[in-house]
Amino acid sequence: MLFNKKASPVCLATLFVVMACLALIGLDGWRTWQTREDLLREAGVDTSNMAQALAQHADQTYKEADLVLQVLQEHLAEDGLGERSLQRIGRQLMSQVNELPQLHGIFVYDENGRWLVSSQRTLMTQYNNSDREYFIYHKQHDDSAAHVGPPVQSRSTGQWIFTLSRRVNKPDGSFGGVVLATISFDYFKHYYENFDVGRRGAILFALNDGITLIRRTRETATTGKDLRNAAIFRDYASKMEKGSAELVAPSDGELRINSFVRLRRFPMFVTVAVSKDEVLGNWRHDAYMRTIGVLFLAGVFAALGRRMVRQVKHQVRSEYDAVNARAKSDQLNATLVQLAMHDGLTGLPNRRHFDRTVAAEMARMGKEKGPMSLIMIDVDQFKLYNDIYGHAKGDECLRAVAKAIGASRKRSRDLAARYGGEEFALVLPDCDIHGAMSLAYSLRQSVTDLRLSHSGAKGGHVTISLGVASLDPVREGDNVLTLIERADQALYQAKQTGRDRIVTYPGSLKSAVREESRKPSQPRSRQDG
Structure with missing residues (x-):
């Protein structure tokens, strides 16, 4: 105990130095980690915004091409496929290709895949496109909606x-051919070069069936790759309209932050990916430098703290004797207080302790509007017992009765005290008259069961008389002396009417006998365990 007191200031000083160093390192670590999280969060927002912008651009690019095809469908339906009509349409197509930079060309094919007219100056009739995916699709589907096809190499x-195509129907509704708009791979390639996704980042533009239209990195631009087994398509883009994910690319093992968005009008999606290592590149350098600086400061602080701990140790050693003496003095004072508040013979709290406790409990019960009971106890014919057996035996008798009274306490708040001479008291806060009577009967029986011989008593053994009084409820104006006087009057009546009995206030011999004959089975007081 004394060693712990001596070491306590040293331990606290050491703990302070250690905690201060750990706090310095911990706060820097937390700040560094938060910076990292902020960078990753910003990278996610940037890639998401870029993917959204690229998706809007692609959607607008295909929409403009589709408007050209819709107008072309209307011209063919109104003007037919006559030579003059086709010549006029050809001139219009060349003009539209010049106005829209994304267009590689516009073509019209008949039901057999032959070229009827195109935006090119020379119509290449030697080619036949009936084997193309888009031609086969429109031949098998009678709807006139736009169809987005996979990337192909131009035959011309x-x-x-x-490719973006629409079906052309004959007047009878049968298949009459295809109108086709082609968009240059180089158009998207050059456009995507304006966006910086880092040395190891990538921009991906693909169909919803998993076929790549273009994948552009800083080094290369590719097309036609099947993405159906790639995680970004299989687990995300094929199932959601938009989102973000951190994925490891199987091709190069690079961990990238990916954001994807589907186009609003067409079955395609755009993905923007940046390397996580590149995002955190500058952060790592700064984190290393800052960590070195913080560790140096922590080392300086630890050295100063060690010196402070040594000074504290020196001071503790010089004060140890004084602390030890003070501890002994406090222990002696505590022993004196204990002796002053307890009876030396029985070990029970004494009259002084009783007076303080009953006053405090009375005040508390007055505020809580609860009941309070008091049992006054007297050892019957104790003076005669001393005369017969002597004072030494009398002291043993009092100790035995006091032990039984102390054991009768049911709750920690109850107080068993020696009131004076052979008289004892039980203070029962928050207990009504029924609970007090139940305890009184139990105590009276306990003393009887001791079978202490007393030849001068009526029954031949030591008995007690008990007076019980209760205030229910206690009011703030009630007086402690009132409760004591009532319990004392009940005790006096018990002794006057034959001893070895319990009397409640107010009561008479008749009521006391009646109460004694019907012992309650269960107390109706509130117990606190």
């Missing part, structure tokens, strides 16, 4: 192109 230029 050899360039990679993206």
Whole structure:
């Protein structure tokens, strides 16, 4: 105990230094981690915004091409496929291709896949497009909606192109051919070069069936790759309209932050991915430098703290004797207080303790409007017992009765005290008259069961008389002396009417006998365990 007191200031000083160093390191670590999280969060927002912008651009690009096809469908339906009509349409197509930079070309094919007219100056009739995916699709589907096809190589230029087509019907509704708009691969490639996704980032533009239209990195631009087994398509883009995810690319093992958005009008989606390592590149350098600085400061602080702990140890050693002496003095004072508040013979609280407790409990019960009971107890014919057996035996008798009284307490708040001489008291806060009577009967029986011989008593053994009084409820104006006097009067009546009995206030011999004959089975007081 004394060693702990001596070491306590040293331990506290050491703990302070350690906690201060840990707090310095911990706060810097938390700040560094928060910076990292902020960078990743910003990267996610940036990629999401970029994907949204690129999706809107692609949607607008295809929408403009589709408007050209819709107008072309109307011209063919109104003017037919005559030579003059086709010549006029050809001139219009060349003009529209010049106005829309995304268009590689516009074409009209008949039901057999032959070229009827195009935006090119020379119509290449030697080619037949009946084997193309879009031609087969429209031949098998009678709807006139736009169809987005996979990337193909142009037969006329050899360039990679993206196709958007519509079906042309004959007057009877049968298949009459296809109108086709092709969008240049290079158009998207050059457009995506304006967006910085880092050295290891990528922009992906693909169909909803998982076929890549273009994947652009800083180094390369590719098309036609099947993404159906790629996590970004399989687990995300094929199931949701938009979102973000951190994924490891199987091709290069790079962990990237991916954001994807589907186009609003067409079955395609755009993905923007940035390398997580690149996002955190500068952060790592700053974190290393800052950590080195913080560890240096923590080391300096620890050295100063160690010196402070040594000074505290020196001070503790010089004060140890004084603290030890003070502890002994306090222990002696506590022992004196204990002796002053307890009876030396029986070990029960004494009259002084009783007076303080009953006053405090009375005040508390007055505020809570609860009941309070008091039992006054007297050892019957104790003077005669001393005369017969001597004072030494009398002391043993009092100790035995006091032990029984102390054991009768049911709750920690109850107080068993030696009131004076052979008289004892039980203070029962928050207990009504029924609970007090139940305890009184139990106590009276306990003393009887001791079978202490008393040849001068009527029954031949030591008995007690008990007076019970209760205030229910206690009011703030009630007096402690009132409760004591009532219990004392009940005790006096018990002794006057034959001893070895219990009397409640107010009562008479008749009521006391009646009460004694019907012992309650259960107390109706509130117990606190």
